[in-house]
Amino acid sequence: xxxxxxxxxxxxxxxTVVVAGFGAGCSVSGERTASDVGGPAVxxxxxxxxxxxxxxxxxxxxxxxxxxxDREIADLSEEGVFVRGSATxxxxxxxxxxxxxxxxVVDPADARRVKVHLxxxxxxxxxxxxxxxSLQNFQMGGTSGEPVVDADSVSEFSGIxxxxxxxxxxxxxxxxxxxxxxxxxSLAFYTKSGTLQFEQILGSQGSxxxxxxxxxxxxxxxxxxxxxxxxxxxxxxxxxxxxxTAYVTIAVSDDADPNGVWYKYRTDAVTEISGNDYWWDYPxxxxxxxxxxxxxxxxxxxxxxxxxxxxxxFDKSDMLVGDPVNFFTTRDxxxxxxxxxxxxxxxxxxxxxxxxxxxxxGSSLEVYSIEDPxxxxxxxxxxxxxxxxxxxxxxxxxxxxxxxxxxxxxxxxAWRDGNLYAAHAVSVGGVAKPRWYEIxxxxxxxxxxxxxxxxxxxxxxxxxxxFFPTVAVNEAGAVALAYGxxxxxxxxxFWVTARKAGDxxxxxxxxxxxxxxxxxxxxxxxxxxxxYYDATVDPVDGQTFWxxxxxxxxxxxxxxxxxKFSLVASPCAxxxxxxxxxxxxADINAFVTGFTGNDPIADVAEPFGVWDLSDIGVFVxxxxxxxx
Numbered sequence: 114x115x116x117x118x119x120x121x122x123x124x125x126x127x128x129t130v131v132v133a134g135f136g137a138g139c140s141v142s143g144e145r146t147a148s149d150v151g152g153p154a155v156x157x158x159x160x161x162x163x164x165x166x167x168x169x170x171x172x173x174x175x176x177x178x179x180x181x182x183d184r185e186i187a188d189l190s191e192e193g194v195f196v197r198g199s200a201t202x203x204x205x206x207x208x209x210x211x212x213x214x215x216x217x218v219v220d221p222a223d224a225r226r227v228k229v230h231l232x233x234x235x236x237x238x239x240x241x242x243x244x245x246x247s248l249q250n251f252q253m254g255g256t257s258g259e260p261v262v263d264a265d266s267v268s269e270f271s272g273i274x275x276x277x278x279x280x281x282x283x284x285x286x287x288x289x290x291x292x293x294x295x296x297x298x299s300l301a302f303y304t305k306s307g308t309l310q311f312e313q314i315l316g317s318q319g320s321x322x323x324x325x326x327x328x329x330x331x332x333x334x335x336x337x338x339x340x341x342x343x344x345x346x347x348x349x350x351x352x353x354x355x356x357x358t359a360y361v362t363i364a365v366s367d368d369a370d371p372n373g374v375w376y377k378y379r380t381d382a383v384t385e386i387s388g389n390d391y392w393w394d395y396p397x398x399x400x401x402x403x404x405x406x407x408x409x410x411x412x413x414x415x416x417x418x419x420x421x422x423x424x425x426x427f428d429k430s431d432m433l434v435g436d437p438v439n440f441f442t443t444r445d446x447x448x449x450x451x452x453x454x455x456x457x458x459x460x461x462x463x464x465x466x467x468x469x470x471x472x473x474x475g476s477s478l479e480v481y482s483i484e485d486p487x488x489x490x491x492x493x494x495x496x497x498x499x500x501x502x503x504x505x506x507x508x509x510x511x512x513x514x515x516x517x518x519x520x521x522x523x524x525x526x527a528w529r530d531g532n533l534y535a536a537h538a539v540s541v542g543g544v545a546k547p548r549w550y551e552i553x554x555x556x557x558x559x560x561x562x563x564x565x566x567x568x569x570x571x572x573x574x575x576x577x578x579x580f581f582p583t584v585a586v587n588e589a590g591a592v593a594l595a596y597g598x599x600x601x602x603x604x605x606x607f608w609v610t611a612r613k614a615g616d617x618x619x620x621x622x623x624x625x626x627x628x629x630x631x632x633x634x635x636x637x638x639x640x641x642x643x644x645y646y647d648a649t650v651d652p653v654d655g656q657t658f659w660x661x662x663x664x665x666x667x668x669x670x671x672x673x674x675x676x677k678f679s680l681v682a683s684p685c686a687x688x689x690x691x692x693x694x695x696x697x698x699a700d701i702n703a704f705v706t707g708f709t710g711n712d713p714i715a716d717v718a719e720p721f722g723v724w725d726l727s728d729i730g731v732f733v734x735x736x737x738x739x740x741x
Contacts, residue, residue, distance in 0.1 A: 163320050165217035165277035165298075167331040171229040176355035177317060178328040180381060187442050188385045189423070195441040195490045202376045202435045203327040205364075207302075207311055214312045215320040217299055219277030221670030226279050226641065227297055227334050231354060234394060234412035236449050237419055248498045254569030254619020261611045261622025262593075263681045269627050270307030272661060272673035273299055276314075278334075279640065283673045284398075284647040285661040286340040286347050288369045292675060293347050294661065295336035300349060302371045307675070310372060315351050324351060324362050327377045333362060337398040339455055341405075342652040344433055345369045348405060350398050352382070357414065359383050359392035361407055361425060365432045376435035380425075382409075384442070389417030395644075399453030399526070401460050401467050404486045405429050406453040408469060411444060422448030424469070428487040441490050448494075451481065454526040454533060457586070457650070463531050464556050466493075470535050472521045475502050478550065480533065482558045493558050499550060499565050503540035508578040509601040512633030516599065516642040518545050518580040524645045529586045531556070532566065536582040536594060539570070547571045547582035547596045549621075569619035571610060573598045579608075581662075585648040588655035590614030591680055594621060595648045595660035604630040607646075607662035609678055627676045630665040642671070651677075685740030686717040686731050696736055704732050 167174055187196040207213075272283070278297035286293040291310075292303045300323055301312040315333035317325045324333050333351040340347055346366050353360040359382040367374040384391040393409035400406065405427040411420030423444045431438040445451075451471040460467060466482035473479035477496040484491045505518035518538050527534045536549040548570045555561040571594065573579045582596040593611040607627040612620055634642070643663060651657035659677050666672045687696055690703035707715030708724050717735075718727035 160214040160216065161212040161320060162218040163215045163314060164318050165219045165314070166225055167230070167318070170225075173232060173354070173356045174230055174330060174332050176358045177330045179355070179358050182357070184381070186381070186383050186385045186390065189442065189444045190385065190387050192421070192444055192446050193492050195443045195492075198380065198440050198442060199437055200378045200380045200440070201437045202378055202432070204435055205326050205375050205377055206373060207371070207375065208373055210311070210313060210321070212320065214309060215314065216273070216312050217276040217314050217318070219275050221275055224277055224279045224670065228641075230332050231394070232392065232412060232414055235419075236410055248500050248565060251500050251565065251568065252618065253500060254567065254617065254621070256571060256610070256624070257616070257620050257622050259622055260625055261613060261616070261680055262609050262625040263679050264625045266679040267609070267625060267627060267676060269674050269676040270303075272303070272675045273301050273312065274666070274672040275670045279671070280642055280644045281663060281671055281673065282335060282644050283661045283663055284337045284339075284645075285649065285659060285675060286338040287649050287651055287659045288340045288345075288347060288371070289653055290369070291371050292659070293338050293340070293349070293371050294673060294675065295338045295349060296673060298333055298336065298351070300336060300338070303675070305677075323349075324364070324377065324379070327362070327379045329353060329360075329362055329379065330355060335394065335396055337396060339398060339400060339649070340652060341400050341429070342457070343400070343402050344429065346433065347371045348400065350396060350407060352393055352396060352409070354392045354394075359414070361393060361409075363405065363407070363427065365429075367435070376432055378432070378438055380440065383414070384411060384420070384423060384444070386411070386417065386420045386444075390414040391417065391420045393423055395450060397451055397453040397469065397526075399455045399467070399469070400429070401456035403429065403461065404467065405432070406467055406469070406483070408451040408453050410449055419449070420444065421446035422451045422471070424483065424492065426483060426486045426490060439487075441486070443490070443492055445481070445492065445494065448479070448481075450522045452523045452526040452535065454528040455649075457527065457529040458531075460528060464554055465559050468526070468528050468533050468554070470523055470526045470533060472523055472537060475504075475521065478523070478535065478552070480552065480554075480563055484558060495557075495562065497552055497563050497565060499568060502548065505538040505540050505545035505580060507639050508545050508580050508599055510599040510634040511602055511604050513636040514634050514640065515638050516580065516634070517639050518578070519644055524581060525583045525647065527584060527586050529590075533563075534584045534586050534592060536584040538580045538582060541570060541572075544576065545578040545580050546573070547579040547594060549582065549584050549592065549594055551592070567618040569621055571596070571621055571624065573608070573624065576600050577603060581643045581646045583646045583648040583660065585650050585658055585660075587650045587658065593648060593658040593660070593678075595646050595662055595676070597643075597646065597662055599634075604633055605663075605665055606630065607664055607674055607676070609658070609660055609676060611658070611680055613680065613683070625678070627660075627662065628664055628674050632665045632667040634665050685735055687735035688740050689714050696740060700736065
């Protein structure tokens with residue numbers, strides 16, 4: 114798309130699309146060379162640290178551009194009813210931000226918890242295990258004893274660190290040439306080799322902040338991001354809450370390069386339930402070919418009990434071109450901490466719905482669907498029985514402190530070709546362990562009822578706790594898991610593991626270490642440290658995995674680490690004789706001899722233990738194709 118000409122500073126709150134540009138802002142307090150970001154950006158890119166925190170040290174903050182008090186607020190008193198809304202776009206070109214790199218550099222000792230600026234809120238406790246509802250005899254998988262992740266393929270680099278906010282809540286999005294990272298309350302753009310190109314605070318503490326031009330104040334929290342591989346766009350979300358207002362704020366890049374034009378929307382998130390106003394917290398964020406989906410817990414601004422979970426559906430066709438966007442909002446009063454799936458494949462024809470999932474006590478998962486999301490949306494849900502699981506609770510760390518492992522909340526969700534994948538931490542003998550699920554949706558809600566296809570628990574070792582597991586699935590059906598570990602005598606570590614589509618049900622390969630923290634966490638107990646990690650698939654090849662985790666580093670405090678990894682190559686069915694790496698007559702002779710003598714060397718195809726035409730076909734096909 115041709116870059117837009119920046120015509121000045123402007124804000125759009127109703128009726129029009131406005132392009133915003135900015136002046137130099139802060140004075141230079143440091144410089145470093147950065148890669149060319151294109152457009153009118155200043156070279157070399159300047160780095161100017163900015164203030165991380167609002168002036169107030171706690172309590173609800175003031176909305177700089179509050180909506181009219183007499184506006185019409187979405188009434189979700191009746192569950193399952195979709196209420197229509199709309200919002201206009203502000204068009205922002207990030208290449209005119211000056212400086213391009215404006216990190217929030219904070220002494221770790223001055224960290225501030227996000228919750229000090231939120232209204233009092235507490236979600237209901239999870240239900241207890243119900244053995245009669247669970248799959249008591251389900252065959253769970255573990256680890257195979259051999260790594261499936263190729264350790265030599267693992268590379269990693271440091272992402273955003275020490276913004277001052279706790280927890281950082283890291284997520285990442287991976288496009289053809291760039292990686293976008295969000296944390297509380299900042300975002301950054303990197304090349305895939307790790308070169309930082311752009312970093313800004315999300316709110317008005319920035320220079321300017323990423324969402325400041327559309328009215329965001331100094332508390333844009335709980336950000337998330339993904340790369341929409343269907344449309345070739347980066348998408349970023351942040352929530353806002355103030356004394357009487359709240360927002361779901363969302364931005365969409367105009368192409369596959371995050372440096373440049375973004376279409377940004379600030380949508381009213383104050384929700385009425387039985388006469389009380391509610392705000393949105395702890396979002397889920399997903400997409401498919403039709404829409405972008407946001408889920409959040411609903412808490413009262415002033416009075417009232419827990420409101421359940423809100424669902425917001427954005428018609429992404431509007432947002433891809435910067436048009437005013439239409440969206441629908443509904444809620445389920447019985448839901449909490451629901452994750453929206455990122456969809457790979459044609460879910461419109463395969464079941465005809467977008468999918469979501471949450472933990473439903475200790476014996477089942479609750480799966481949601483939204484059919485016809487941008488036409489006449491319908492919300493449905495049902496419970497899928499899974500093996501019993503207890504809450505992970507607190508996780509000890511070296512240094513005497515502990516991390517709150519976020520109970521048994523689902524960390525993320527992915528849908529691919531009719532199956533829904535999710536992960537969370539569960540208690541196994543009082544120790545937190547990462548667990549993952551694959552649910553066969555069987556065409557639901559327009560087919561049979563979903564069932565649990567496979568599930569596994571990764572054991573990091575005796576007395577070692579695993580937390581914040583996040584799952585991704587590539588085009589070959591391989592499943593990857595990223596997670597953290599710690600113990601009372603071990604620093605926090607960041608791990609990845611994976612399984613291939615043909616591996617035994619529920620089984621993951623042995624974990625591969627990405628990074629061990631260079632420092633201990635400290636003595637704080639029950640601190641919110643994550644609250645989650647993230648993982649995704651590279652859109653270029655549909656095979657390579659990326660993940661973001663968190664470590665504790667000397668002199669810095671928390672840091673985010675961005676990892677890229679691939680799987681161990683499958684052995685070639687035709688390369689069975691020396692010299693290996695060369696397909697020649699020796700391989701043919703070895704196969705013929707092995708086949709006639711029922712030697713396992715020639716048993717290269719299912720059903721294994723039988724030497725038949727399947728083995729001949731696989732060998733001939735591999736030999737003809739030339740093994741990689």
